[in-house]
Amino acid sequence: MDRSPILLFFRRMFRRKLVLVAFVVLFVIMLMALLAPWVAPYEPTAIKVIRRLKPPGELNWLGTDEFGRDVFSRIIYGARASLGIGFAVVVVSMTVGTLFGLLAGYFRSLDGVVMRVVDALMALPDILLAIFLVAVLGASAFNVVLALSIVYTPRVVRVVRASTLVIRELPFVEAARALGVSTRRILSVHILLNVASPVLVQATFIFAYAVLAEAGLSFLGAGVPPELPTWGTMIASGQQYADDAFWVVLFPGLAIVLAALSLQIVGDGLRDMLDPKLRKAL
């Protein structure tokens, strides 16, 4: 492989820089979400009918929506719900997925059942499954988290199971078994510690997918109720005014893209940094 050294150099710099930028962007978004009451210039629900659908300007930096509510403030509060839902999905799917992945990978007897369920769930397109589940469960923030967790848990199971299958054959696990170390400790120390990095990488991707999926669900009316400001519901309720007032949908859309993209870049960066083989190759 004769790659130009200059190209390689730039790629490397660019990679690292981009990860750093993405990391900062994420940090800022999360900080704003956390500090929403202090950062947002207006109450997200403050209706001001006379300042309806005003374009971005001095009073409302990103304009106002059909009820005269400040788009910027709603994006900041929306971040709370959107990222909150995403984060909850990550926590639930990581916990459940890791558990089942470990069990399926370590105990051959459980593997068949678990993987059959996983394959069945993964055979359906993510968003369809999510819509179906929300439709059955009813539209609420809780149910969206539940539905998306069901959608993304199988991915985690796969990743964890694959790593577990490799790690459990390694001599240090055999050594632990020869020592009479309990199975519980083998799973929770020897295997879990060593699957942690691929799982962490997966977590950032699922976070990104969940943010996108929540928006998608809300846009399709199968998400959280419209009263709750999320980036998804903002686009959903703003879409009919989009022709005259692009800002109503553009800015929440940008927020989604920015958050999801940053998460993915951070995930890529993490993977490169945690994978010793890739790190050497760099």
Added chain:
Amino acid sequence: MSASPLLAVEGLTKHFGRAPHLVRAVEDVSFHIAPGEVLGLVGESGSGKSTIGRLVLRLIESTAGTIRFEGQDISKLPERQLKFLRRNAQMVFQDPYASLNPRLRVRDIIGEAIDAHRLASGAKRTERIGELLETVGLPASHMSRFPHEFSGGQRQRIGVARALAVEPKLIVADEPVSALDVSVQAQVINLMQDLRQRFGLAMLFISHDLDVVELMCDRIAVLYLGRVMEIGSSEEISQRPRHPYTRALLAASPKADPDAPKIRRMLTGDIPSPMAPPSGCVFRTRCPMATDECARSVPKLRSAGDGHKFACHYDTANDERPAAA
């Protein structure tokens, strides 16, 4: 001589997989190890050495046969009744990198052995870990390091310290020096010799290097395709081999001596697949003396005196040569 053996293996057999892809990894293997004795297992890759080691420690289940440890058959005991085996028999591995959990500190790697059998706790535990490290020639202060901070030879010492933590009577050492450079290999060999002396350890010492095995072991078993071809004292096996395979193996090992005769006679062909071992004597496809009889019947292990046994239809030492074709 007839002290009751620490380990006695009878008719040990292990098959992997199912019918069309059935791998006959170990086939009817018997041997015993007396307390404090070192038995060497030699053979080319795939001959079943590691599999036997893992069977003996009950890390995998046998297909048939008995494994007696201090007289008790452990081959079918459930894991919860194996505490005494785990306490008395340990393993040292070939790969100095994969045999230590990269995410644990040395303290926790060795401490795990102590915790599993509740041998010590608190300050006593730390003291014991330091002691073990010093036993294998590492400073006690290294206990808070991670494995990647050590060289291959040092990691191998940590692996030995972990095995010693439970004060075992038997150590299965699966190619413990094969991955090391000669100079480091010598360090680890000497360490294992010392420990053997100090603690009266018995060992099942697996290697493909005949020189190392001859140096380390009291007796040697030669394996081919999962079967024992020959077993006897180190001296007998290396000076007076009776089985054609043992002879070929000895002839093929290059001697680090430019005056030694060069390799001229050698085995042709490859080791057959353990999925389709030859009928009769499994060595016959490469044996320079094979006859039709060898394809028909499996040679039984027979005695050459003094515990020296070999599995061949012909005993060249007694001029039992196959009739010239």
Added chain:
Amino acid sequence: MDKSPLLSIRDLEVRFRTEEGEVTPVRGVTLSVGAGETVALVGESGSGKSVTSLATMGLLPRPAGRVSGGQILFRKRSGETVDLATLPSSDLRKLRGSEIAMIFQEPMTSLNPVLTVGEQIAESVRLHMSLGHAAALKRAEEMLELVEIPNARRRVHEYPHQMSGGMRQRVMIALAMSCNPSLLIADEPTTALDVTIQAQILVLIERLQKELGMGVLFITHNLGVVAEIADRVTVMYAGQVVETGTVGAIFRTPRHPYTSALLNCLPARAQRGEDGRRVVQSIPGSIGPVGDGCAFAPRCSQAADVCRTGSIMLEAEMERSVRCVRWREAFA
């Protein structure tokens, strides 16, 4: 008769840029290989054997690695001598595979898994000789016969994964031989193989070498293999050549304390101690970071103050050379 060696490496230095800064894994390699001669290059893991061979082949990983000093003189068939260290890469590529060939430790990674072995050999043959497709395949079959692969006619159509490790190594050798090289560099070609298969490969390489009059640079860390195959031996330690001599001289009267200590580490040279047990000598510690003076000093039983300053030169006389300031005293 031309008496200049086929390959003559002088004071080779190779540097690598790494994330931790620049390293110099090879910093003083001087060796030569004559036509029809087998030279073994021995040394511990990480001593720079492979880097030396990659530098010779012009295959150092780019852009991290480069030759930063010394010469690699190679005498071409035409009689002209070129410096491989400064040769333009297009000329190097032409030499590689026509006059210089290389085989590696792991034959699987050097063979293309999606092409049959016949296709791979034929491709290499066609690169250097103008032969048609059928003729090239025929030649591939002959090459497989040359390396004693049974049923060559059938096996040209097999894929690498259908072959055993020993067979794959034979294919690698066939591939290397297909262009009739005058120099073969073999980097641990038998390390991954069983002893009975290793013996077959060693005998094969020796036979080909005699028949074709190649020079062979044989890299290994197995001293038994060295004694078996080499005419001369070059010993490396921490990136430097520390001793060179005929195989008999090196094994019988080593001059460098490292060579001598290494030989004494062999299990076959174990001595009986006072308690009747046989023990091997070992070298304490492991290759450490190199500083001023002799790189072996921290592990050397003969080390004295003179060893720890300045740079130690490779003293050459006749067939032998040694890099030690005290070799005369050490073995007096």
